[in-house]
Amino acid sequence: MSKVRLFDCVAQYSGMRREMQAAIRRVLNSGNLILGDEVRSFEEEFAEYLGAKGQCVGVASGTDALIVCMMALGISRGDEVITVANTAVPTVSAVRSVGATPVFCDVDERTCLMDLDMVKGLVTPRTRAVIPVHLFGNVVDVKGLRSVLGGRRISIIEDCAQAHGAEIGGRKAGTLGDASAFSFYPTKNLGAYGDGGMCWSPDRDLAREMRKIRMYGFDGRHYCEREGINSRLDEIQAAVLRVKLKRLDEWVERRRRLAAVYGGVLLPEIGRAEPGPRVRHAYHLYVIKTGIRDKLRERLDAAGIGTAIHYPFPIHLMKGYEFLGYAKGMLPKTERLAGLILSLPMYPELEDGRAEYVGGKINEMLGDAG
Numbered sequence: 001m002s003k004v005r006l007f008d009c010v011a012q013y014s015g016m017r018r019e020m021q022a023a024i025r026r027v028l029n030s031g032n033l034i035l036g037d038e039v040r041s042f043e044e045e046f047a048e049y050l051g052a053k054g055q056c057v058g059v060a061s062g063t064d065a066l067i068v069c070m071m072a073l074g075i076s077r078g079d080e081v082i083t084v085a086n087t088a089v090p091t092v093s094a095v096r097s098v099g100a101t102p103v104f105c106d107v108d109e110r111t112c113l114m115d116l117d118m119v120k121g122l123v124t125p126r127t128r129a130v131i132p133v134h135l136f137g138n139v140v141d142v143k144g145l146r147s148v149l150g151g152r153r154i155s156i157i158e159d160c161a162q163a164h165g166a167e168i169g170g171r172k173a174g175t176l177g178d179a180s181a182f183s184f185y186p187t188k189n190l191g192a193y194g195d196g197g198m199c200w201s202p203d204r205d206l207a208r209e210m211r212k213i214r215m216y217g218f219d220g221r222h223y224c225e226r227e228g229i230n231s232r233l234d235e236i237q238a239a240v241l242r243v244k245l246k247r248l249d250e251w252v253e254r255r256r257r258l259a260a261v262y263g264g265v266l267l268p269e270i271g272r273a274e275p276g277p278r279v280r281h282a283y284h285l286y287v288i289k290t291g292i293r294d295k296l297r298e299r300l301d302a303a304g305i306g307t308a309i310h311y312p313f314p315i316h317l318m319k320g321y322e323f324l325g326y327a328k329g330m331l332p333k334t335e336r337l338a339g340l341i342l343s344l345p346m347y348p349e350l351e352d353g354r355a356e357y358v359g360g361k362i363n364e365m366l367g368d369a370g
C-alpha cells in the first residue's frame with residue numbers, strides 16, 4: 001500500500017480544478033480584490049449554511065475572528081476569559097491579543113472538551129466571556145454552559161475552527177452562543193488556499209461592530225467611531241470558499257463515513273475521543289487514545305502512515321505562557337490526554353479501504369505491543 005497521508009489538499013483540488021480556476025479568474029478579471037461581491041456573497045452563503053438567524057463577517061484568519069469577536073464585545077485588559085488548554089494556541093493568543101487573561105478549565109476525558117461542571121468554580125467578578133472550543137469537530141453543550149453561567153452577563157464565544165458542519169441537538173455549531181469564530185486555514189473542514197476566517201453573531205449591532213473593527217474601525221465614511229484593526233477576508237479566498245462551501249455537507253458526510261470505518265475496524269479496547277450527547281460530530285480529526293502512543297506513532301510512520309498529535313503540549317505548560325502562573329498538575333485531565341491522543345489520517349478524499357488498512361495496522365501493532 002502506498003503512503004497514507006494525514007491530510008491531502010491536492011486530492012481535493014483535482015476534483016474541482018476547472019470550477020476553482022474559473023472562480024479565481026473571475027476575481028482577477030473584476031479588478032475588485034478587497035471587500036467586494038465575493039466576500040459579501042460568501043458571508044451571506046455561510047450564514048445561510050449555518051441555518052440560524054444571524055450575520056457573518058469575513059476576516060483574515062480564525063485567530064482574528066476570535067479577536068474581532070472579543071473586541072466587538074468590549075473585552076480588554078483586566079477581563080478574564082475562561083477557555084481550555086488543550087486547544088490550538090491561537091485560542092489563547094487571541095485572548096492575550098485583546099489584553100485579557102485566559103483562565104483554563106480542565107476537560108472531560110471522554111470527549112476531550114471543556115468540563116462544564118468545572119466552569120462555575122472559575123467564574124470571578126472579572127469573567128467577561130467563555131470560549132468553548134469545539135475540538136476535533138465535536139461540540140460543547142453550549143446550552144448547558146449557558147445554564148451553568150446562570151443569569152450572569154458573561155458572553156459565550158464559540159471557537160468553531162474545527163467544527164464546520166458539526167451539530168448539536170439539530171443546530172449547527174457556531175449558532176448557539178453570542179458570537180462565534182471560524183477558521184478557513186487550508187486543513188480545516190472548509191479550507192481556503194491561504195488564510196481566512198469568519199465571525200458570526202445573532203446580534204445585528206454586534207455584527208455591525210465586527211464589520212467596523214475588521215476595517216480600521218471605519219463606519220463607511222472613512223471615519224472611526226471606534227478603534228479597529230485590519231483583518232479582511234480577501235476576494236480571491238472568498239471566491240475559493242464559495243466553490244468549496246457547496247461541497248461542505250458532502251465532505252462532512254465523508255468524514256463521518258470514515259469515522260464509522262475506523263470505529264468498526266479498531267479493536268474495542270482502543271480508546272477514542274467520544275462525541276458528546278446529541279452531537280453530530282464533524283470529524284475534523286479522528287482521535288484515538290493509547291498508552292503506547294509514541295511507539296505506535298513511530299511504527300505507523302515507518303509503515304508510511306501519517307499521524308499527528310493535537311496537541312502534544314497543553315498550553316498552560318508551555319514556556320510562552322509560563323507567566324500565567326500555571327504548573328504541572330493543575331489541569332490533570334488535560335495533561336494526561338496530551339500523552340495519549342493520536343490523530344489518524346482524515347480527509348474526504350481518503351478511500352474507505354485505506355482507512356480500513358490504517359485501522360488494521362493499528363490493531364496489529366497494538367497486538368504486538370501487548
Ligand SMILES: *Cc1c(COP(=O)(O)O)cnc(C)c1O
Nearest residue numbers: 061062063088090091161183185
Ligand atoms: C486553527 C484553529 C484556530 C486558528 O485559526 P487560524 O485561521 O489558523 O488563525 C483557532 N482555534 C482552533 C481550535 C483551531 O484549530
